[in-house]
Structure formats: C-alpha cells, structure tokens
Amino acid sequence: MYLTGFADEAANDIDGQIRATKTLGWKNIESRGIDGANIHDISDAAFDAVCGKLADAGVSINCFGSAIANWAKHIDQPFDSSLAEARRAIPRMQRLACKLIRVMSFALLPGRGPDDQMEDERFRRLRELHKMFTDAGITPVHENCSNYVGMGWQYALKLIENVPGSKLVFDTGNPVFTEDFNKPAPRPMQSAWEFYQHVKEHIAYVHIKDGIWDYKQNKLMCFTFPGEGQGCVHAIVKDLLDSGYDGGISMEPHMAVVAHDKSVTSPEDITFSNYVEYGRRFMRILETTGHAGKLA
Numbered sequence: 001m002y003l004t005g006f007a008d009e010a011a012n013d014i015d016g017q018i019r020a021t022k023t024l025g026w027k028n029i030e031s032r033g034i035d036g037a038n039i040h041d042i043s044d045a046a047f048d049a050v051c052g053k054l055a056d057a058g059v060s061i062n063c064f065g066s067a068i069a070n071w072a073k074h075i076d077q078p079f080d081s082s083l084a085e086a087r088r089a090i091p092r093m094q095r096l097a098c099k100l101i102r103v104m105s106f107a108l109l110p111g112r113g114p115d116d117q118m119e120d121e122r123f124r125r126l127r128e129l130h131k132m133f134t135d136a137g138i139t140p141v142h143e144n145c146s147n148y149v150g151m152g153w154q155y156a157l158k159l160i161e162n163v164p165g166s167k168l169v170f171d172t173g174n175p176v177f178t179e180d181f182n183k184p185a186p187r188p189m190q191s192a193w194e195f196y197q198h199v200k201e202h203i204a205y206v207h208i209k210d211g212i213w214d215y216k217q218n219k220l221m222c223f224t225f226p227g228e229g230q231g232c233v234h235a236i237v238k239d240l241l242d243s244g245y246d247g248g249i250s251m252e253p254h255m256a257v258v259a260h261d262k263s264v265t266s267p268e269d270i271t272f273s274n275y276v277e278y279g280r281r282f283m284r285i286l287e288t289t290g291h292a293g294k295l296a
Helices: 014-023 044-057 080-096 119-135 153-162 192-202 233-242 268-289
Strands: 002-005 028-031 060-065 100-103 139-143 167-171 203-208 211-213 221-223 248-251
Touching: 002 060, 002 268, 014 028, 014 044, 014 268, 028 248, 044 080, 060 080, 060 248, 080 119, 100 119, 100 203, 119 139, 119 153, 139 203, 153 192, 167 192, 192 203, 192 233, 203 233, 233 268, 248 268
Parallel strands: 002 028, 002 248, 028 060, 060 100, 100 139, 139 167, 167 203, 203 248
Antiparallel strands: 211 221
C-alpha cells in the first residue's frame, strides 16, 4: 500500500508538487496539472524537465490523472480528442514507468434520462481505450465522477460488464454530491458506503475526498478534511484494507483549489499547507485502521 495525491492542489509547478510530496514523506504523485496543463498536454520540453526533476528528487508518478473521456467530453461529439490524449499519454507513461491512468465515461447528456445516455456508444469507445492502454501494459481505472459511471453503482457495474477487464478508481467524496440516478426524481444524493459495497471487488485504486452536501440552502458541496464529511472515509478505508487491498490511496482535497473550477483558488502558501495537512490527517485515520504499518 502507498499514499499519493493530486499534488497540483498543493502547487502549480512541479517543484512545489515535489516539495509537498517529500514534506509528507511520500514517494508518489498522481499527476494531473503542471503549470496549468494536464501532463499529457504539456510540451515535450516541459515534460523532459519534469522527468529530470522527478528523477533527481526520487519521486515517481504513480498515476496519470488524465482528462480522457471526462466530464468535459461529450458522447454525441467526435471521439478524436480522447483518442489523441490517450496516444500522447501512453509514451509518457512508459517513460515514467507509470502503470495507472484515470479515465472517465463521458459527460451525461442533458435533458435525457439515465437509460437514454447512448450507453452502447460509451461502451464501444471505452473498450477501444481499454485495449489501447492494456496493450501498452497500462491499467485504465474508471472514476465514479460526473459521468456515466458516476450515476450510481448499478451503472458502474453495467460498464464493467460491457467493458471486460475494467477496473475502478473509487472516489469516497463524489457520491456525496452526485444524484442517485437509480431512483426517481427528485433524486437524493448517493451513499458513499452503499456505492462502495457494491463495487468493492472491482476497485484497483482509491481517491480520498470528503465533504458535506448542503441540502437546504446553497445546494453545494462543502469540502472537508478526510473523515469530517459524509464520504464514510473511515469505514471505507478500514473495510478495504481489512479485505486485503494493497494498492494506492490518493488525496484529492478540493478544499483550497479545485482543478476544474478556476474560481476556487487560494494563495500558494495556503494551498501548500492545506494539502500537507490533508495528507497528515489521512495518515492519522490510517493509524486507526491498524494498517499504517503496511505503507510502502
């Protein structure tokens, strides 16, 4: 088992991301943004510089937090951009000896019900992406975010059935602010524990996010430190580790900065400190599970 995180929530540049990682005593980064662009989109020269700095620091990239098939990609539009991102990502991942890439299952079609989401086309595209990555020795992990898989555990299992060999990255916080599309409108938000229980055997990677959904007033998610929200972080992590999970656990605080919402930003010293504190608090949670000694 190892700990990692979206270090772009600590710093915009790779130097700050490495510093935050080493401050926590960790050896891995889940790489998403570097200087404002995804790692599969930065220039070759910038990528070369990143590789050099990582090697000098003894820090690895354990997962590409890609934008492939994410909430900004539409299933009723051409597939080209996601295929291009995959083709750019693969050689960079091979150079970094990185074996995991986070993908999604395309944005939901607005104004259409959960069973009218062009799922056959989603499955076809994801089978193609799955083959591209697995042929290259890479494991794609599908996140339960704002996409088809995120609609509920039933849809996650349906994707796994239709894209053989699929694995999930389970995010503890996403169900808290995502409608349960298996229920009639007005839909309640999902239960993180219920979602987890149904997909547990398919989890290959974990994102730690937590928060409280404001039902009455703003109808927004208030992100919190791990274990302080409705993401069932303590229970899920303990159950997963008790069951023998030995993979990565990645921090995604969303407290001081949100990668896909440029309005949620904070001064650099605050984002850095928040990320480090988030990691430290999770390590204290890990101690309560009895599995902290298994950290690589």
